[in-house]
Amino acid sequence: MSKKHIDEIEKQMKLANAGLPEKEQGLFENTRPTTVDAFNKYYEGFLNWARSRSLWMLAFGTGCGATELRPLMTSRYDMSRYGIAPRPTPRQASVFVVGGYASIKTIKRIVRSYEQMQGPKYVIALGSCTINGGMYYDSYNTINRLDYYIPVDVYIAGCMPRPEALIAGFKRLKEKIRAGECEGMNDYVEKFDWYKENQKQIIKDWNMPDYNW
């Protein structure tokens, strides 16, 4: 292959950032995200054990289900007993709790926050709205299924789920992390184009970089 071909392929591999104005396109990264391989079995097992015992949750209330996170955080149900702590920014968090319905305006922020989180990262979706639309199934402005747009590890059904159900959901997430089944981050990278296509289908004014980090 000549240098011209290689350049062309490299250009295709890069992200276009076409939604941004031309002035700003150079300011953002245009490389694609890459998958992260696991370490050897024993070391990865140890890391998974450590990860499952210190879940830092992004405290970003995206829907009405986020009201159930307040009793979970505070002394009544006290989630710090289980090694879960709220963090104010996506950069410091490892668990993204999507609280209930997600409107188009919110899903834009959800995608941005999810991509800004550092790996390993997990997603818990609570409420029936994230599973099949729930009571907002015929709304013009809320999505029906969350896992078309970001990968989801654990769903918690209910409208809205009580803090006990959330604790059960976090317990299930811990078991999955211990078993090494939470591959949402790599899944997002492998099916990156599919996720982007779905996201751009509903977000009509795409005015952010294709991959935010």
Add this chain to the structure above:
Amino acid sequence: MIDKTKKELEIRFPLLKLVREMHNYLHVEVEKASAMDAILMAKTSLGFKTLQLISSVDRMEENLFQMTWILENYNNETTLLISARYPRENCIVPSLSDIWPAASAFEREIFEMFGISFPGNPREGEDFLLEGWKDIPPMRRDFLTEEYSMKLYGERQPREHLDPRQYIGDMVGEWNTPMGQKRKEEK
């Protein structure tokens, strides 16, 4: 309290229609040409100094939009609603944003949801809730929300049966009481 307001409005606007009246609440409907005059009169001489809400109703059958301005007088705790009807095609309603700056937000929302334009609003056309909406405005009644949702966000699979009797059988309802048991044995 409200009688005085009503009397003064009736003197000024003879074509005024009374919709509803209570001891501290008055809803009137005026001609669209005199709607702004009525609102200004209510603000300057009748003491309704607060704008609470601007709302709009799509009357598709009559090919009209019904606009309602809700005003409040906190001195004697009375509410005044002034309605007017505007034709539905290329609907243009005067803006109130230079009288009440708060009206700007309501008008932007109505522009987004119904497509009613308010010339004179400095922030008209800015995104309010729907970012980058390209379809017809969603609160118009000819917008089919369920169809739109199915097309864009995918269908949802409903549960097949909702009858609890199928799942818990005799545990439910009438059979679960002593009288019910007796009746069941008789059957």
